[in-house]
Every structure is written in C-alpha cells, then in structure tokens.
Amino acid sequence: MAREVNFGKMLHGGDYNPEQWLHSPEILEKDIEYFKKAKINEVSLGIFSWAVLEPVEGEFHFEWMEKIIDRLYENGISTILATPTGARPRWMAQKYPEVLRVDASRHRNLYGERHNHCYTSPVYREKTRIMNTKLAEKFKDHPGVIAWHISNEYGGECHCPLCQAAFKNWLKDKYQTADKMNRAWATTFWSHRYNDFDQVDSPSPRGDSSLHGLNLDWKRFVTDQTVDFVKWEIQALRDAGSDKPTTINMMYDFQGLNYHKFADVVDFVSWDNYPQWHKKEEYLTAMDNGMQHDIMRSIQKKPFLLMENCPSATNWQSVSKLKKPGMLHAASMQAVAHGSDSILYFQLRQSQGSSEKFHGAVIDHYGKDDTRVFKEITEVGESLEKLQEVTGAKNPAQVAVVYDWENRWAMEDAQGPRNKGLFYKETVEKSYYAFRKQGLNVDMIDMEQDLDGYKVVAAPMLYMFREGFEEKVRKYVENGGTFILTYWSGIVDSTDLCFLEGTPHGLMDVMGLRSTEIDGLYDGEYNRGVPVRGNELCLTKTYTCNHLCELVKTSTAQPLMTYETDFYAGMPALTVNLFGKGKAYHVCADFEQGFYDEVYRKIAKEAGVKRVVAHIPEGVEVSVRRNQDTDYVFVQNFNRQPVEVKLPVEQYPVWLGKYDGTIDRFGTVVLKGKAGEKE
C-alpha cells in the first residue's frame, strides 16, 4: 500500500505555466502578488513544459524553472513538480516517428494535440528517463518542491507494431499456450482459433471487434502497459535520488484505465473534477460528483488531492456556464468533506492563445484582481486555512458499493439483453445515492478489495465474477454480513466465458434462487414491483422498473415484492434469503430511485448501521472525516434556498460555518466532536 502523505496544510493553488510568459517578467511578479492575496500556497509546475525544457534534442533549460520555484518558495508557495510527458516536443516526433501512436485502424498519428505517445516505444521511454532524471537531479532537494505530478491525465492506447509485440508477450505470460487462450476466449465460435500467439492482433474495426475475451484482455493490457510506463517514470526519479511522493491525476468516470491498478504505484491519488454545475439541480450534481470523489478516495482508502477544478466556466463543455456566487465554495468544501486535502485549479493564469484560452482561471486575460471570480477564490483560500487540522483525516465507512472497472468493460462490450443501454453507472449511482441520503460515508470498492468490516455491501449488476469473488461474498454473508445483489449478476468469469449450470454463479444457495431469463424493455416500457403482503421489510409502496426485468426461480429465498404485469406478473421482483449469520437481498429489475431509497434505508437500519444526523432534508449532504479520535461532520446545503435541518450540536458542536437551525443556500457547516458512530 502507498505510504501516508500529509502536506501539513490544505493545498490551494493549481496548474501554473509561467513558461508562457517568460517574455513578460512583470507578469510573473504580478502573479506572486495575486497568489498571496488569494491565499494560494501551491502551484503545479512543468505540466506540458517539455518544449521549453528541452527545445532541441539534448539541450536542457532548467534555469527559468528554478528561478520560478525559488521565488515561489520565498513567498511561502510550494511546488508540485510535473514530469512533462503529457506532450512531447515536435522535434521528437519528427526525428523518431515511433513515439507517435497508431490507432485501432492501424494509422499512425501525425504530430499534434497531447497525451498521444506510444507507452511501449523504447525511444520515448529513454527520452522520458533522461528528462525525469535531470528534473530529479535538479530539484530533488529543493525545499519548495513537495511532490511529483507524473505526466498528465494518462489515457489512450496504441496499436503500433511495438505494442502488438508487447501484447503478444502479455498474453503468453497469462495463458502459456494458445489452447488455453482459445478455451478462455471461446474461439471455436466462428472459427477464430489461434494456432499460436503470433496470430494475435489487437482489436480493430477493420479486424476482430467482437471477440469479447480479446477486447477485455486488450483493455487490461492497456492498463498494465500504462502502469508499467508510470513505474518507469517514477523509477527514473527514484534512481536520481528523489523520494518525494508521487501521484497521477485521474479523471471523472474515465473508462480507459482501471485506476485500481495504480493503487500500489503512486503514493497518493489525485484527480481532475469538472462537474456541470447548474445544468440540473445542484444537489443532483453534488450527489454525482460526490460518488466520483468516493471512487477516487476508495482506491487507497485515504485522502486524495483535488488536482484540478475550474474557478468559473470551462471552455470545452458544450455550454460554458458561469459558476454562480457561492458555488465554487460549496463545491470546494464538498471535495474536502469527501477526503480531499486540497483545492487546486486549472489554471492559475489564463493562457493567451490556443485551445484552452477561454478556460476559467484565477487570473484572467483582463489581468487584475478586482474580479468576481478572484474574490470567490480568495474566500475558498480563507476557508482552507481554517480547515488545516482536517488534513490527513480519513472517511470511515460502514457500507460499501462494489463498482468494478473490469466488470463494466466486459458487460458493456458483451452483446446482451439491451445493447441500447444497460445503465450500469446509473444503477450503481442509485445504490450510492440511497446510502448517501442517509448521511453515510460510502466506500466504492472493486472486486479485489475486502468486504470485511462493512455492515452492508451492495453489488449492483455484477455481470462478471472475478476469480474468488463469490467465495468472498459467501464468507461475508456466512459471518453475518448483509449483501445486496441485483439482476444480471454472476453471469461470466474473468475471461467473459459464461458460467454453466445456473446463475448467479456460485451464489445460488447464498441468494436462495436461480436466475432463469432476463427481459429487455423498450424505451418507455415499464413494469412495477408490488410489495408482498406482510413482507419483512414492511414495504408498502409500489415502484416502477425499466430496461431490464430478471425472472428468478426461488429455492429458499422469500419474495418481498413481485411483478405487477406481463407474463411474469406475480414472480419475485425483490427477495431476501437468510444464509449463515447474514442476509442476502436480490433486486430483480432496474427500479426507480425511490425503491432504492426505501429498501436500502430499511436494510441499513436492520443491519445496525448508525447515522450522525437523523433526518436529512433533500439536497443536504452529510459527510464525516475522522482524525484519530476526532470527527469532523460536514453538513452542506446544495439547495437553491436556505434549508432547516436539526443537527446533533450537543454531541458535535458547530466548528465552522453559520448555523441557526438553518443552513444558507450553498452553505457549509462543519461540526466537530469525539469520533464514533452515533445515531
């Protein structure tokens, strides 16, 4: 596991590209003046600076960078220093075309854009090693440099001959023989059998595109190859003598890489967060956004950094809406509440040209500090100073939701019951929201993480059971855990090969049922779940379901709800089964949010889950950070008007923020008290 990292302060700052302004020293001086006004104590430096650091092959210029870091440090501002591999200089592509990516159609890119280099290329790796080594040698002992920001927003894939060869080796390592791979991928179908690994090609719209086992292993390979490249980058820094902590900045709902595979590679997680505030009601965006924070936090189950966010409007979304007054502060406090030890912006000073010139910034083209946005940023800075002691505090969770990248890859690639839309993410969100509305911290775990210690674990749409998962669940329930599974679960193994003899595989006894068929519903079609009279959860309402309805045959499970219509009217729609000391619930259909809210509330209560705030109005978020024996309870109002809420101020007195029985629109109140789970 990655080591503990604590910078001793809530970081406030962001991406800074002074190399764009070296011709205007007065601007660089102005920057420092404004940073201090806005309580900025950090900059992320060097992202995309390669062409300035090494303008000609082998000719290095670090002096400007050193001067900047020195000046910042003198003014109390720390630097997170980036390796510049997010974009390569033109000369490199010109001289060594192998550094350019090849797409799935097997066309090699021209030079352009960013994040577009082959991770396998020995040339690119060597150039990276030299650059990182020199950076580390230069700055490893600089007191202003507090961490390494490795490259930028890793992503994408390359299908060049070098990558094809690496992929073949990867497969050989995994399967040893072509026959084993043939069985795993079911290649006898359509005569796709491989005689040897040399016959393998990566998926392509011009070649193999629906051999799901191949697709899945290719995605895994892309993650592994990226992990390998990240390790390579870090090793160069370590070899040069730097032991400063490292991170990569991750992205919202990014499917290209399984971020869990980086848990042991970087010292801490960071991510870039660009929610579309004000598009829908803010409390809905907050919920969505909160889940992403928790996904990031759960990778290492410790604090992360919010590495980028926008001070006002972005320039790349379809509509660039201004953040309304107070929104920036509320969003910033939410990040901290969910585990962030920073609020960092893209970008500190707006670039004068090129593709992101209209992206919001701390200092815009106008160039002065008398703007609305600068004022709002300063308020965030002030709040972060007050929150200093929260740095390093964790977010204890009694419940978890399983959200697994590989499961999603496989399920969304498989041609199955509803190619028009399975809604995996939305379904996971329903479980997450149902817990969050109770004011519970939620861990978002993958199938490799432990279940022990949680009172309730929900595993929606777990199409794939990775090796060992069903055994983990069995033990968890046997030992008294409460487990919630849904339709379309336990269907395939880790190479997307269907389990035979009944599903959910290996858990039919734990769930007390077998899934027999699954019905796809057209858009607009629906069915309903009707409570069984006298059901043990005391459910009384009827709920609508869409998209997918599973038909199950129960053995020992008890139906709690049944379908209302269609030829499966009267068949179970929600069941519970007692197994060992625990309970296993099965949700048979894609129910509306209200179903999850009621059912999960009752399940959590029954499982002994404790809540800090008893009654939480709609639009209010409650999160807890815990430092040793102190709990910080963040209560945030994401409604567009003030809201009344009764807080347990006797146990947890108000520490920060304004509270008089009511919380302001977009207001945040932090309570502080002795750690522990209370009701």
Place this chain on the structure above:
Amino acid sequence: MAREVNFGKMLHGGDYNPEQWLHSPEILEKDIEYFKKAKINEVSLGIFSWAVLEPVEGEFHFEWMEKIIDRLYENGISTILATPTGARPRWMAQKYPEVLRVDASRHRNLYGERHNHCYTSPVYREKTRIMNTKLAEKFKDHPGVIAWHISNEYGGECHCPLCQAAFKNWLKDKYQTADKMNRAWATTFWSHRYNDFDQVDSPSPRGDSSLHGLNLDWKRFVTDQTVDFVKWEIQALRDAGSDKPTTINMMYDFQGLNYHKFADVVDFVSWDNYPQWHKKEEYLTAMDNGMQHDIMRSIQKKPFLLMENCPSATNWQSVSKLKKPGMLHAASMQAVAHGSDSILYFQLRQSQGSSEKFHGAVIDHYGKDDTRVFKEITEVGESLEKLQEVTGAKNPAQVAVVYDWENRWAMEDAQGPRNKGLFYKETVEKSYYAFRKQGLNVDMIDMEQDLDGYKVVAAPMLYMFREGFEEKVRKYVENGGTFILTYWSGIVDSTDLCFLEGTPHGLMDVMGLRSTEIDGLYDGEYNRGVPVRGNELCLTKTYTCNHLCELVKTSTAQPLMTYETDFYAGMPALTVNLFGKGKAYHVCADFEQGFYDEVYRKIAKEAGVKRVVAHIPEGVEVSVRRNQDTDYVFVQNFNRQPVEVKLPVEQYPVWLGKYDGTIDRFGTVVLKGKAGEKE
C-alpha cells in the same frame, strides 16, 4: 428451375456446433436426449467449422463430425451439412492476405469477424474447392445427410485489385465498347467519360460515388460474382459425386444481393428470420414478417425452409425482448402457413463465449430441459409432427405485387424528389397488406417473372422499367388483367438513363395519362385525395397523402379522386383507364394504408378475386397451402386477446387447433378441404 425437394417431414431443429464442446462428451450425449424430448429431427452442422475441420493448412479432421452425424442418425435426426466458408481460419489470412476483403475506401481488412472473404480470390476459391470436395467425398452417401447448406448468409463486397479486374471484364462483356458504356451511364455529365474499360474503378467514397449507372452495375456485379462463387461451391460438391439438394440461407430485407438471381442456382430457398415481436402490436409484425416469407417463397414459387429463427430473445438487437408465451408457436405456424417446410433455430446449444453467447437457444447455459423456452419449443415440435402431410404444399396466389431489387437499388441511389426518404419498402407493404387483409395469398414477384394468371397485379413505385417490362404489362392488360401503377414509375431504363418524351414510359396509352411533375412534401406536410362524385369504384372517403404527390395530365383515363389543396387542387389523385380487355389504375400520391385497403378491396372484387373467409377481423391472418387437391387454410389470431371470427367450416372442417367461433390469443386453427377458390 430448381428441382422439387420434399424431406417427407416438417423439419424441426437448427444450427448445431458440437465442435465447441468436443472436450465434454457428456454434453453431446445430453444434447441428443434433449433433442428427442423436443421432437427435434434435424441439425444444421458444420457452419463456421473450418478451423476445426482444417486446423492447419492441408490437415483435415472429419472424424468428430462423422461421429456426430452417425449418433444423430441413429437417433432419427437428419443433418443438413454446411460448407464452412462463412468464416475462414486465421492461418489462411495470415499466409494468403488476398483472401481478405478490401473495403470501398480501398483498405484491406485485417483478420476478424466472419463473411468477409474476397469471392474473386483464386486462393480462396481453391481452398474452398478442396474443402467442399473432401466434405462431399466423406458424406455424400451418408443416409443422415439430407441436404447441403452452402456457406452462411452470403453478403458484402470486395474492392481488391482482383475484384476490380473482374468488374472490368464484366463491364466489357456487357457493353463491348467504352462508348456504349459512356452513353448508358451518361458520363459526359461532369466530364466523366471513359476512354477504355481500364479506367473503371468501383464506386468509392474517395472517388466516384454519384455516377448512378456505375453504382447500379457494381451492385449487379456483386450479385453475379456471389452467384458465381455459390456455383463454384456447389460444383465442387457435384464433382465429388454428391447430388443432394442445396440451399443458401437468405436474410430479411437484405439489399446487398438480388436474391432472384439465385433462383436457378440452388435447389431450394431458405432464410433466417428474426422479427422484433412485441415491439409494436404483434399483428403488425406478423404482416411485415408475412411479406418477407412471401418474398422468399416467390423466388422459386415453392416451399422454402425457415433455416434460422430465435427460440426466445436474440442478443444483437437493440433490445432483446423475451418471446411471450405462445408467440414462438404462433410465429412458427405462420412460417408454415406461408410456405415453410421447417422450423429451425439458431441455436440448438448456446455457445459459452464470444459474440453470440447470449443469443437464445434450445439448450441454454443452465443446460437443463426444465425451462419455459424448452417447453415452448417442444410444443412447436408436436405441432409440426401433426402437420406432416402439409410438407411440399404450395401457396396458390390470385394476386401479385411487383417488388424488384434492381428498381430499389436504382431508385434509392438516384438523387431525386425526396432524398430524405422515398419509402419504397413501406409503399410496397401498403399494397401487400391491402391484399392480405382480404385473406389472399400474395406473390411478391420481380420484373423478370410472369404476370400471366394473376387477376390483379400491383406495381408500386416502379421507377425503373427493366427491358421488356412495359410490353409485358401492355399484353397483360390487353388480355384482361387488372394493373395498378403508382407515381414515380417508368422514369428510367435499366442503366438509370431517363426515358425521354414522357412517362410512365411506354405505358402512357395503357394508363391513359402522362406524369408532368412530382412534388416532394416535407415531414408533417400532407394533402388529401377527395373522391370524384359518382366514381366507378363508389369511393366516398377522403384520404391523406404524404411525401410525394405526382401531377398527371390525363388523356383517356378517368379521375376517381382529386387533390384537395395546394396549387394542384382538383388535379387527379387516382385514375382508372380501360385498355383492351383490362383496366389500369394509377395512384398519384403516397396515400395512407386506409386508402389502399378500400381501393384494393374494391378493385379485387371487381376483378373477380375469390376469398375463403368473408369477414376477417383486424389482427387475423388467413393463408392457404394447397397439396394436389387439398387446401389447408391457416387462420391465425395475432391479437393480444381472443377474437371472434366466422370460418367456413362446412366447406373446410377444422383439422387442427381450437375453434369455437373464437380463436385464442396467438392461436392457430387449420381448416382442411377440397382445393379451389371459394367465396
């Protein structure tokens, strides 16, 4: 014409891929047990088996196949044996890249997917010849093998240099000189003249894409080259001494090949049918589906095989909906009613992996026979046994609709009055439905087939008049036939060159009018047809029309309806003309279904068409199969509730099914009586 084929039983079975389970002999034994339970008497074997039959070039393995065929035969199950050319093994693509297709952008495919080989490649042809020869040598005398299934779902095109050369030769054979081709294609437009055949390239998004004569001849070449390949496959079987009947499996509304060109190539037609039951009301789907059955049947005007259909939900449609109880049986009976001598499924046992692993099957991953679907399949098997004597019976038709592939190709490629949508298929359907709602069998013929013997022939949107067609119509009407033509007909000749001096070309006297202009209507725009007072069809209702309104100038024709609005208000919208001993009707606009229902009913009555059932409620289908002097009248209720219908049980007693004045939801009743056209 293809020879008569009668297997002496209604076939029940489908695609079977035991090569996927050779590692589990117990599964293969279980299969036979279940087949017998479900009254399965046929399997389609060897489709996509090439990689198992010839895993390495020149190394053949037929022993497993022989064992399977033997075991099936011992258990009373026949085999339709496939040539495996639907998918080639990887080694072949690796060693001989010329077998891989080149797309219209001139990029050669990588290995992958299926149905993707060059039909011209000498290497692919030679490998096919060797394989087919060996298969035939091995199995030609096996009593269990009853027919050859040539390849699978032919389709697609290749633009490789070999195909380009073949296309040039094809054109040279057709036109002899470049000048004749230039005239036929009107290449002087935009300076596109060819100096010689060597300058020809197939159509491409990167080159010629709107030279319609070229596009049309390319489509014809693709059909001819595919026909040539099918002949090549069959010849190898014949040369090896097999004279078993052959078929290819065709597809729903497939535009890539003119299936009529295969009428003399295969011994019988078969097709794969995957309607989206329950998406709209079932009786609408039944109507649509019925037309496809009749298109297939009309190619050879004799019984066909339903080669594939799905026992429950497919996995490749946008929404995979379960077939509701009774639907499989109703759809199966409809296929037989329209001329099928089989109900075959894709697939008998569900594959464990790859792209179709979730496609419905007789035996699913669960692997047992206590499923809902298995039970429904068994019921179909039982019904088919009862229907055995219907095998070989034809479907006599008094009326025909002209539906012509080449016409559709040309019309939909031409840039004309409504590029946003001409609705050819929908317009043909309106004519078909209008006849079917009267309980009439309908032949779906192309322009090369005979008109003689029909009482009414409808030819909707016959944009292209292929050579000789107008003369055929003239004689048909002269001799007393009733002919219905519509707007946008008789515009171009068979190379898409416009007829000069007035349209519908060659029929202006037969129709008694000339078309002068055609107006495109925007979506949502409409006009109306108003009956002329005292019109001879006694039409009294007003009908809406959309999309296209033709303006005609009558000579001898009489208007029956006129337009209601726009500057052509009062001009004819429907006319009739007496010509020789017959009558010719002209429909000027794209009218709603109700128009066709009323007008065709009155025209058919006037033309002396006889009906078996006088009053047919909505949602009920009536079809007749005739074996020598016996008629089998299938009456099916596709409504979601039982329906009352008065059947002529005195002339045709109930033979199969439940009838008490009412037919059940999805129920089928078969009457049996002396052949003949009754009213």
Place this chain on the structure above:
Amino acid sequence: MAREVNFGKMLHGGDYNPEQWLHSPEILEKDIEYFKKAKINEVSLGIFSWAVLEPVEGEFHFEWMEKIIDRLYENGISTILATPTGARPRWMAQKYPEVLRVDASRHRNLYGERHNHCYTSPVYREKTRIMNTKLAEKFKDHPGVIAWHISNEYGGECHCPLCQAAFKNWLKDKYQTADKMNRAWATTFWSHRYNDFDQVDSPSPRGDSSLHGLNLDWKRFVTDQTVDFVKWEIQALRDAGSDKPTTINMMYDFQGLNYHKFADVVDFVSWDNYPQWHKKEEYLTAMDNGMQHDIMRSIQKKPFLLMENCPSATNWQSVSKLKKPGMLHAASMQAVAHGSDSILYFQLRQSQGSSEKFHGAVIDHYGKDDTRVFKEITEVGESLEKLQEVTGAKNPAQVAVVYDWENRWAMEDAQGPRNKGLFYKETVEKSYYAFRKQGLNVDMIDMEQDLDGYKVVAAPMLYMFREGFEEKVRKYVENGGTFILTYWSGIVDSTDLCFLEGTPHGLMDVMGLRSTEIDGLYDGEYNRGVPVRGNELCLTKTYTCNHLCELVKTSTAQPLMTYETDFYAGMPALTVNLFGKGKAYHVCADFEQGFYDEVYRKIAKEAGVKRVVAHIPEGVEVSVRRNQDTDYVFVQNFNRQPVEVKLPVEQYPVWLGKYDGTIDRFGTVVLKGKAGEKE
C-alpha cells in the same frame, strides 16, 4: 477595384451542356427554338466540358463548340464561356495522380466527382494554362462570347505534399521567423513550439486540430491559394489576348473561401442561389435570401449576376419541392431588386443521366414547351425585357452590417462559451432583418471595408478585431457615426491571440464599458431584458434572450435595459455611450428578433436614416436600385395572400406591376422616380 460591366440587357439563360446531345442534332435545333420562345438571351457554355474538348491528352476539339456559339449568336443569344476546370478528364488523373486532392487525413482521392483538384499542382496548372489559352485563342474575338466564367463553384482544400510546401512558404512570408509564429499562435501551450517552418503540417484530425492560429492561417492560405489559381486561369486568357470580363460563381453561405479576397480578382461577382422556398413562410426565406444577395453585392458594391438558380425543384435537397405558381417570378424580381443584372438557370436542358438528372430545367426529359415550368420561365423573360434600363443600377445604402469571414472562422473554431452553438449567422441576420423591415438597403461589409458614409453600422459578435478595425470604429464614432456592437466582441487579434487588459479591445472608452464575464445558457434557458425607466430610446417592452449573456461593467455608458433574473439581475443588458459626435450602443445578450426590430428602428430614426415607404406590412420587401438620378423602388409581397400597402406613388409613380392599394400574393411592383432619400 474591378471594372464596370454592363451587358446592356438583363441576361436570361443559364447552364447549357449541348455536348451531352451531340448525337441528336435535332435536339440542339429544338433548344434554340424553345430558347427564343422563353426570351432566353444567354447561355453559360463549357462548364464541365473538358473531356469533350480534350478527350485524349493534347487532342483538342473545339469545332462543336464553335458551331453552337455561332448558331446561338445568329439567334440573338450570347454566350458566357466557361473554362472547364470544374472537372478534369479521367486520363489526367490516371497519368498524373498529383492532380488529385489529398484530404486532411492524408489520403489521396481516387478519380471521381468534381471540384477536386489540387490548386498547387504544377501539372494541373499547366494543363489549365494550355486549355484556357486555346479557348481564348479560339473565341476571344467571337462577338457572341460576352464574358468568361472561370471554372465552377471553387471550393475545397488539398493537403498534398505540394500544398504543404506552399503553406510553409506562405507562413514564412507572413511571419519571417518561427519565433514570431510561435508567439502569434501561442504554441508554448502544450509544448507545440516550432523550431522552424519545416515542422509545420496543415491541420488534421490525425495531428494538430485545435491549434487555432494554425487552423485560421490554413483557411487563409486556402483562400489565397485559390485566389492564386483563379489569377492563373485568368492570366492565361489575358495572355492569349482576351480582355472579356471575368467572373467566378459563388455559393450561398459558403465558409470555405473568404469571397472578399476575390473582389479585385474578377471583373464582376456572380452566384448560385438555391433557396428552399415553401419550407417555411416565403417572406422568411426571402429575408434570408435577400441577405445573401446583399453579401454578394457588397463584395464589389455594384451589380452582380445571378449565375444559377432552379426553374422548379432541385434534386439534391432533402425534399425537392416544386416552386408554386408565381414563386419563380417573385424570386427573380427579388434578385434584380437586390442588384442582379440577370436571371440564369441551372439548367437549360435536363441531362439524361448521372447525378443531376432530376434537377429542374427549362426543358425537361419530356422535351416540349407545353409545361407549367416553361410558361413561368417565359413570364420571367418578359419581365426582364421590361426591366432592361435598370441594368447597371446600384443599390445605395445608408446602413451597414459587418459580416466578416475571418471573424466567423476564428469564432466558430475557438473553444469558447458555447461550443454547442454560438449562432453567429443567425445573430447577423437579426441585425440585417431589423434594417430590412424598415425598407432599407443594407450593405454587408467586412472589416477591411470603409465605414464612412453610413449613418448606422452594426457589428454583431465581432469576436476578432482585425488590425486597424478598432481605430476605424473610433474615428467613425468620433465623426458622428452611430455604431452598434454586441457581446463577445473585440476578444482576439487577427491570429486568435487574446487581447489583454480588457475587452472590447481598444474600444472600452468608445463603448463606455468593459466586458467582465460571459455566461453560456443551456438550450431552453433564458433571461430577459427589462427597459430602464426613462431610457432615452423610450423602450418599454421586455425581451427574451438566450444562449449567451455578457456581464459588463460600465464607465460612461448608460444602461437602457437590464437583466431580469439570475445573479446578474439588474446589470446592464443594453447600453448607449456618447463618444465624440457619435453614439455607441452595446447589446449584451442574444436577444430575440423583436428586440432588434424595435431598438434598430429607434436608433435608425435617431441617426437620421430616411425611408421610402413609411409603413411596411410584414412580408413586404422594399429595395431601391439607382441609375444616375433615377430610383427604381421594388416593392414585393412575399405573403401567401394579397396585402394592402400605401406606396408613395406621387413621388415615385408605378412603373411596372399591378398596384391598386394592394399587391398580389408573390406580386412585384416597381416604382420609378427621381433619385434621393425621402421619408
């Protein structure tokens, strides 16, 4: 400036391709008979004739063309002769592949379609020079030939190595050093710096696609390279001794070329006009269409030719709607009213085959003159004869709207406040319509043209201030002009580099304000502008705005309207500032048309703009052409019913058309009187 051109008659004719009918001499004779009947006095000959003129390399055939021109001339019909470079013969592509274009993905086209040759290719230039020289030598002295039609509808771009080299030279000429280019394009962003010009590649989806400075200069290069090619074509004609006037035919709203750059290259402007009449209400289409006429006219501020339009329905629009009776005449008169000295059609005789065979024509496939369309064309011919004295008359304008190609290129490429849609064209139209509804001629100028002499100049969404523009505006207002600017103006310089220190750049004092932020609104979102009590324009109504709301901070400007809602409620939405002797208005948001109608009417009145017709009903257009001291006032009713309108018949008596206090549906009345601006 281009020279004055006056053919002494209103031209009536169009594209004529007799080379398609050389095999039918009787058809060519028939053509002349029909032309004369329809008052056709011109043909456009030789467009796309290359393959007939030079069927084999170096073998020329002009005899057929000479014969045609002679016969036409004998019959009083003039010829505008085309150079045939709109489409090359196949032999040229086959022998010299370099003439084929390479697309942005770097794939070279195959032969096909038209308008698809590399403008840089020395081979293509040489072949063009030879062809044009021979054409000019042959026909320069022919009295029937009155002008040169250079190629056809120029457009498109080529990314071949020859063009890449030319682009590099173009950049070198512009920037001298890579460093200057780096600064101008802000290439330090994402490490995109160039070490030398050799590293430049044109934009590509596979390479650089969001380097906006590069994109913009590429578009300029494409225009310049096309201009250079046009000059090359013309020079060949001049070198061969022809001094006949030249033109190129431009296209509706075509963004691929900055047409203003051709102002000094051709002797007169012409364009091809294909409005979709009857899709929406005709008066809306007329307004839209009128703006395009005025854009074309304003390029040289003198009469132009309508080079192509359709006699009835086109064949390439999504729905080909017939022109209703009277529409052709009304549209023709509108073209003349806006400055056209011709009505020319595509096409005189309909081609028998290929892609435009169903495009409307004077003589259609039927081939006779007793058609509705032929009759309507003849009526146009008769009206043009009556209008002969209007030939050469100009359209004096008191107001102008700035509509700038380069501004549009830059703004729509920049990733900014609303990538989903900025609505530049629609916003310009709102200004244009607001002037036109007052019966005012409007000049549509670009930033390089003069502002002097206009009473009001509106400059909507002028994102880019090209060099010198702000100074021009400053002087214009100082000297008493009325200037209207809007949101999102003065943001970047001519290389898309953001202005620092406040916007609208250089005009903050003139406008009396600074723009601080801009808010993007989602589809369906809106705000409203509320009049400030006692505002000096006496505005009293509230208007809705969408898409973009700018927040401004006023210095000396006075708010006339303020926002109604959101956090910027009460902030200015419309302002006015007194500056020098003039006034400057600022529109802060994307208001509805009604806002522009009222505000512009009041501004124009205040600025002393005179109107000929005091009260103009909706759907009526008023335009003025002036010949020396005579004004021709065209009043047209584009409503679907007659309309009452009071015309100043005492000052301007009715000269042509029917007027009795009312004008017919689609009717045109022309008044004639002494030149001068009256109220």
